[in-house]
Amino acid sequence: MSAFRIVFISTAETADRWAQPLCEALPGDELHFDAGEVPASEVDVVLTAAPPPGALASFKRLKLIQSIWMGVETLVTDPTLPAEVPLARMIDPSMTRAMVESAAAHVLNAHLRLDDLARQQREERWKILRNPNADARTVGILGMGELGLAVAQTLRKLDFRVRGWSRGAKQIDGVESFSGEEGLPPFLSGSEILVVLLPQTEETVGMIDAKFLAHLPGGAVLINLARGGLVRDADLLAALDGGRLRHAVLDVFNLEPLPPGDRYWHHPHVTVTPHMAALTNPRTAAEFIAENLRRLRAGEPLRGLVDRKRGY
Amino acid sequence: MSAFRIVFISTAETADRWAQPLCEALPGDELHFDAGEVPASEVDVVLTAAPPPGALASFKRLKLIQSIWMGVETLVTDPTLPAEVPLARMIDPSMTRAMVESAAAHVLNAHLRLDDLARQQREERWKILRNPNADARTVGILGMGELGLAVAQTLRKLDFRVRGWSRGAKQIDGVESFSGEEGLPPFLSGSEILVVLLPQTEETVGMIDAKFLAHLPGGAVLINLARGGLVRDADLLAALDGGRLRHAVLDVFNLEPLPPGDRYWHHPHVTVTPHMAALTNPRTAAEFIAENLRRLRAGEPLRGLVDRKRGY
Numbered sequence A, B: 001m002s003a004f005r006i007v008f009i010s011t012a013e014t015a016d017r018w019a020q021p022l023c024e025a026l027p028g029d030e031l032h033f034d035a036g037e038v039p040a041s042e043v044d045v046v047l048t049a050a051p052p053p054g055a056l057a058s059f060k061r062l063k064l065i066q067s068i069w070m071g072v073e074t075l076v077t078d079p080t081l082p083a084e085v086p087l088a089r090m091i092d093p094s095m096t097r098a099m100v101e102s103a104a105a106h107v108l109n110a111h112l113r114l115d116d117l118a119r120q121q122r123e124e125r126w127k128i129l130r131n132p133n134a135d136a137r138t139v140g141i142l143g144m145g146e147l148g149l150a151v152a153q154t155l156r157k158l159d160f161r162v163r164g165w166s167r168g169a170k171q172i173d174g175v176e177s178f179s180g181e182e183g184l185p186p187f188l189s190g191s192e193i194l195v196v197l198l199p200q201t202e203e204t205v206g207m208i209d210a211k212f213l214a215h216l217p218g219g220a221v222l223i224n225l226a227r228g229g230l231v232r233d234a235d236l237l238a239a240l241d242g243g244r245l246r247h248a249v250l251d252v253f254n255l256e257p258l259p260p261g262d263r264y265w266h267h268p269h270v271t272v273t274p275h276m277a278a279l280t281n282p283r284t285a286a287e288f289i290a291e292n293l294r295r296l297r298a299g300e301p302l303r304g305l306v307d308r309k310r311g312y
Helices: A015-025 A093-112 A114-122 A146-157 A180-189 A210-214 A233-241 A282-298 B015-025 B093-112 B114-122 B146-157 B180-189 B210-214 B233-241 B282-298
Strands: A005-010 A030-032 A045-049 A064-067 A138-142 A161-166 A175-179 A193-196 A220-224 A245-250 A270-272 B005-010 B030-032 B045-049 B064-067 B138-142 B161-166 B175-179 B193-196 B220-224 B245-250 B270-272
Touching: A005 A015, A015 A030, A015 A282, A045 A282, A064 A282, A093 A114, A093 A146, A093 A193, A093 A220, A093 A245, A093 A282, A093 B093, A114 B270, A138 A146, A138 A180, A146 A161, A146 B146, A161 A180, A175 A180, A210 A233, A233 A245, A270 B114, B005 B015, B015 B030, B015 B282, B045 B282, B064 B282, B093 B114, B093 B146, B093 B193, B093 B220, B093 B245, B093 B282, B138 B146, B138 B180, B146 B161, B161 B180, B175 B180, B210 B233, B233 B245
Parallel strands: A005 A030, A005 A045, A045 A064, A138 A161, A138 A193, A161 A175, A193 A220, A220 A245, A245 A270, B005 B030, B005 B045, B045 B064, B138 B161, B138 B193, B161 B175, B193 B220, B220 B245, B245 B270
Antiparallel strands: none
16 A cells, blocks of 8 residues: 655644654654645645645645544635545544543532632632532533533533533433424523533534523523634623623633633633643544544545535 | 430531421431420430530430531540440431532642633633643542542542552552551652542541651642641641642631631632532431431441541
8 A cells, every 4th residue: 555645734733742643653654744845736635723724725636634623614614625625523532531521620610619619719708608419400511422422421420410402313321412493492491501512613603692691591601612603702791791691611712812801811700711621632633543544545434524514 | 116306416507407307307206406405314316516515415315426427526536425325427428429529620620720720811821731631640539438439439430540548458449549557658659639538537637747748749739628637737838838739629627617817718829618518418418317217226237337436
């Protein structure tokens, strides 16, 4: 089997983190971290995340565009991306575990009201808060793909009541399932803590708006670990200011890095983290890439194949 | 079977939370919330937590002193407590679940360095912190009784590496076990996050001192959800000030409520919560009491029986 000629192109990820894991996982292939080293027409595979605009347009004979991130919204919306080439997103088990850990931490913190306790500490106030046990607390998971499913399973192990919403109907053991547009209001109305894990697509951009937030029960906590573009910031801030939402945990933003002076930074009911709830791990991601290249050679179905119309 | 005459005596717990659950769980017994209503010599069972000093001395014909708290250090060290009467501590499954939830939250927060991220947020600093997955993080549990075991099992489900220390040797599936005085230094030296769940006894008072803390790896996080008396505060503060410990989560203190102005309140590397990691739930506690009274009547072994010499 001949070696693949592979080019790594990214404005966001750097060779210093990726070169060694990729070289080790792809010993028989030809890897380039400088796209200028090879004619675009002789490249078989592009590994990419946030490529410079138009950078992939000239790759005419690609067999695969493999995203090194799970989120592919910048790729599918790039009109210069070669249309006929298969596009695969990353499914990195280590990244999934990181997401599970972040979600579990933020859900437990919301459940135990550790944000209120931090406020009490700053005020030197000793006041016991009585919380129900997790088996009397309902967590909603918006988006039941790989990540949503993994988060649901762990929250079940922690005894939480878990409900999930997905575009199409799903049946998942121990999870109350809702789907479709008509399933969204009843799903939201019972979600005391809402974990957002949807991909950003044409359909989901801006979906977390005033109307959406009004369906949540009073005092709910929103945890967005997916994409900032899902949220209409003015609506979310209004819901927090008005006290309808008790707290928001935001790992992702419409503009990243979150600009200095942004209201989220100092809002008393917002936790800001720098888009790190689930980082891709180059070592395990390289294993995923090696497996997909093996499948490509063998003519087997690729993993993480993106439906460009659907957007993920 | 004749009814038990039961008196509820506590300076810390009140009838308004306990009367209804107890009445419902003990329909055939005679319950008094005012000890003056019945002659002490005619009382069969005392339910108590933090009784006034000497208050139990006159109860000569008791069949059982049932603590309504898990921690019995104030009872076993009270020289006026009738010596021949069996003393049982509370084992409340709802309280155990609460402890598991608190421990899981604080361990995940320490693991993900959410305290550092909160600091970054206050400074408007966008900086990604790279954390290992839980399967590369070792959590030590000091004290492997009912609570320690339950916490260990849940941390295993979250993929953490778990090690436990107990006075006597134990074997627990998936947990690296250490025991005895000679087992303590090697146990501590590998505990990146240490959860303290020991009872307070003559042996454990003040055990978390400078020498103990020096065995922990640099940058460790201490989570004390057990009893404040285990800690020598000056030593803990020195370890935090010197940077040997990265953070401490303290739910319990030598003096409670924690006095205004105490250094812990405003220490940048200390999380203070008001002794609420695991509150007894009167409803489930009443069920435990009903079961112990059934055993008492039937002459079966009581649950939670305290070895007064051992102290728990």
